Every structure is written in structure tokens, then in C-alpha cells.
Amino acid sequence: MRLVTVTGEASGDLIAADALRRLSSGAADLELGGIGGDRLRAVGMECWFRSDDLAVRGYAEAVSKLVHILAVRYWLLKYTAKWRPAVYLGVDAPDFNLGVEARLRQQGIRTVHLISPSIWAWRPERILKIKQAVDHMLCIFPFETQVYAGTGVQATYVGHPIADMIPIQPDSQSARRALSLSGSRAVVAVMPGSRQGELRHNGPAFFQAAAALARDCEVVIPAASESMAQQIQRHPEFRRAQQQGVRLLLQQGHDPVSHLALEACDVALVASGTATLEAALWKRPMVIAYRVPQLTYWMMRRRALIHDIGLPNILLGSRVVPELIQSQAQAHALAAAVREWLDHPADAERVRQRFTGLHHDLRRGAAQQIADILLSELEHAGGR
Structure with missing residues (x-):
């Protein structure tokens, strides 16, 4: 056959x-x-x-x-x-x-x-x-x-196949030990997208936000493949972020390195796409951000039937996590939105409970x- x-x-x-x-x-x-x-x-x-x-x-x-x-x-x-x-x-x-x-x-x-x-x-x-x-x-x-x-x-x-791969109860401490994170500071996972075009359009603001957050957080950027890691390392804004202590995580072993980063983090900054659902299944409060060429954005909005772009918001039927799109997705705004989650743990816990229910539905x-x-x-x- x-x-x-x-x-x-x-x-x-x-x-x-x-x-x-x-x-x-x-x-x-x-x-x-x-x-x-x-x-x-x-x-x-x-x-x-x-x-x-x-x-x-x-x-x-x-x-x-x-x-x-x-x-x-x-x-x-x-x-x-x-x-x-x-x-x-x-x-x-x-x-x-x-x-x-x-x-x-x-x-x-x-x-x-x-x-x-x-x-x-x-x-x-x-x-x-x-x-x-x-x-x-x-x-x-x-x-x-x-x-x-x-x-x-x-x-x-x-x-959803990914819902079966992710445990209902994440073990963030184990993930942090695997990544050699200290655990004394908040951990932020930054995921600007895996495609070349996504890195080109999302990368500058995401990497600048990562550098700003690294002043008092541990910031990690997972790379799904060697080619993606090379693209990120060539980016001048990433190199500047690296000087502030931002770490690039390379794929090792069978499990996706993005999953390890999400399990370890307190909050995720994620480009719209499958990664937003993965972050929700790991029960992580997140900020969804996305930038595309203006012509692409205009054509997509013109033919859209729904307002939200993030899968967690779509599946839960309400804006439970913020979405910053196009001109809204500036580095300072991304960093500020991440800090909002860190500064309001009760709100973060409510979102985690919503995501747990979603996980059960998709498993x-x-x-x-x-x-x-x-x-x-x-x-x-x-x-x-």
C-alpha cells in the first residue's frame, strides 16, 4: 500500500x-x-x-x-x-x-x-x-x-493532535531545569513565527520587545529548525537582544523545543498561528501579535468573517488574550502587554482555567x- x-x-x-x-x-x-x-x-x-x-x-x-x-x-x-x-x-x-x-x-x-x-x-x-x-x-x-x-x-x-501531546498539568519547574533557567525571575517565551516572511515582518518588534523584557525577566526564543535558528541569528535586532541576555533555544531530541519553552514560561509573546493554540494548551497567558505586508492585511480583512485572529480567542468566543496587529505591534506595546500579565496574576490564573477547559474539549x-x-x-x- x-x-x-x-x-x-x-x-x-x-x-x-x-x-x-x-x-x-x-x-x-x-x-x-x-x-x-x-x-x-x-x-x-x-x-x-x-x-x-x-x-x-x-x-x-x-x-x-x-x-x-x-x-x-x-x-x-x-x-x-x-x-x-x-x-x-x-x-x-x-x-x-x-x-x-x-x-x-x-x-x-x-x-x-x-x-x-x-x-x-x-x-x-x-x-x-x-x-x-x-x-x-x-x-x-x-x-x-x-x-x-x-x-x-x-x-x-x-x-486536535497537539492537544494529545501536551499534558493537562504542565511541569514548569522540570522544563526550567531542562533549559538551565534560574527560576528566580519570570520567564517569557518569544515566538515570532517559523516562516522566513514571518521573521522578516515580526522579527524587529519581537526581538526589541525581548531585549526590553530581558532587563528583569529570563527571555527565551525557541527555533524549530536549524534553518530557522540561522535566520534568527542573522537578524541585527536579535543580536542586540542577545547582548541583553535573550537566549536562542535550539531543537534537541524528539519533543519540539517550542513546547519546552512554553512549558517553562510564565507568559508567551506569540505570532498568530498554530503556536497560539499550543500556548493555550500549555495554559500560558499570552500576547498575540502579527505583522504582514499592508496589501496582504487589507485583502485578508476584506475577506474575513470574524474579528479575532488568535485561535484561543476564536475557540473561546471572546477576547481572552490581547491581539496587537500591524501598527499596534510595536516593541514597546508588546513588552507592556506581556508585563500586564506578569503584574496581574489573578487575571493570568483565570485565563489558565479557561485554557484547561479548552484542552479537555480538544483531547x-x-x-x-x-x-x-x-x-x-x-x-x-x-x-x-
Whole structure:
């Protein structure tokens, strides 16, 4: 049996790897190929390209990488048609995966998509493309299956894979010892994003805020990969922050270094995206901030259906943590918002309780559910 899996960023690599590890243990004749990162390679997948080749955020960055992405897409379609997998699993990255899935579905290849596009938040017209592209949508939020009712797309809620990886009760002291943090001062985790474009736009303000906070806090910046660490180290504002005592944490071992940083910290400064949900699952008060090119921001706001951009705020239905977007995301404002949490521990505790409830809601044994569904889909497709 052959399965192609395509992920577009580090979080997708993490989510897919756990599911495919479980799938492989129950399907000895399984062959894995596709686009992924180190974790998918570690579970035996032959990576034809790296996830970094597809990682973009916003219209401007997508345009700058368009030629390369189109070349990857052309090669992937041609090779996959020749390789003839039974199932194609697209993990997130909808702007890339949906087009590929539609073409492969026309060729009789069963398509499964993990992590529904946020059509409930913006660009609802994408449901038309999803209907053409996807046989089975695996949803990670409980309300998403309702979006697909009556569309003809099979949709299953599997829970959020990361919710299963994170303990309900974090052990911050153990994490601090692992990172050699003193424990005598407050710890702040600063996470400006993992993509090159995110670092370019968020980096200056995030690193300046980190330097300001380092005067009386221990500040750590986790790097999800060696390439990300190199990009951060080249940034002049980071080098200045480093002189103030800000530490760059490098990936070591299997567990994501970002998770260790979040478990250790008191407050997180996080760029909008999956990392905001991870911070919530670690029960960490946070400040969400984001900057993109102005054209990208204008187009996104014009097509948005909801006001908030942070997943914790969206899932809890209210603004429980601050969001500083575009011109609001200045270094002094970011540092001040972080200090607000440190100065008001009762507010921080209330947010931790809300996040604990959210964690229970999203914990559903997702990796095993995904593995079981994929095995069923492979067998249904005939195990070509």
C-alpha cells in the first residue's frame, strides 16, 4: 500500500508524523512518500521535497515564491501519478494541497485532507474547491463538521493532535531545569513565527520587545529548525537582544523545543498561528501579535468573517488574550502587554482555567483516530 503525505510547515510535520507512526505499526506493507520535514523522515517517509519549500504566509510572500512552488507542484503531480498511491493525505497548506488533491482525485486517487481550511473565518467560497478536491475531511475543531453538512464532503472530527501531546498539568519547574533557567525571575517565551516572511515582518518588534523584557525577566526564543535558528541569528535586532541576555533555544531530541519553552514560561509573546493554540494548551497567558505586508492585511480583512485572529480567542468566543496587529505591534506595546500579565496574576490564573477547559474539549486521541481512518481509506481504495 502506498500513501503520499504533503505538509507545508513544522506543525503539520509534527501532527502527521505521530499518526503515520501508528499507521505504520499496523500496516507492514505500507510505503510512504511525499513532502515533509525531519519528523516524517524519521518515521520512514521518503521526502521528495521539504516542507520549507511550501511554507509561505500572505499574498506577498506567495508571489515571491510562486515559480518555485509551481515547479514543486508540477513535479509532485507528475511523480504521484506515476507512483500511484492508494491515498493522498494533504496536511493543512490548503492553497497548495487542494489544487493537487483535485487533480489526483480526477485520476482516481482517494484524497484525505487533515486540518480543514478556516472557511468559517475567511474565504468561505473555498468550499467549492474543497468539494472538488476532498473525499474525506478530518477536522480538528468540534464545530467544523457542521460547516460540511449537506456539501457531500465526508467530514470527521478527530480532535486536535497537539492537544494529545501536551499534558493537562504542565511541569514548569522540570522544563526550567531542562533549559538551565534560574527560576528566580519570570520567564517569557518569544515566538515570532517559523516562516522566513514571518521573521522578516515580526522579527524587529519581537526581538526589541525581548531585549526590553530581558532587563528583569529570563527571555527565551525557541527555533524549530536549524534553518530557522540561522535566520534568527542573522537578524541585527536579535543580536542586540542577545547582548541583553535573550537566549536562542535550539531543537534537541524528539519533543519540539517550542513546547519546552512554553512549558517553562510564565507568559508567551506569540505570532498568530498554530503556536497560539499550543500556548493555550500549555495554559500560558499570552500576547498575540502579527505583522504582514499592508496589501496582504487589507485583502485578508476584506475577506474575513470574524474579528479575532488568535485561535484561543476564536475557540473561546471572546477576547481572552490581547491581539496587537500591524501598527499596534510595536516593541514597546508588546513588552507592556506581556508585563500586564506578569503584574496581574489573578487575571493570568483565570485565563489558565479557561485554557484547561479548552484542552479537555480538544483531547480526543487524534493521532490514533487519524491512523485508523487512513488504514480504512487505504483498504477501501484497494491498497494499490
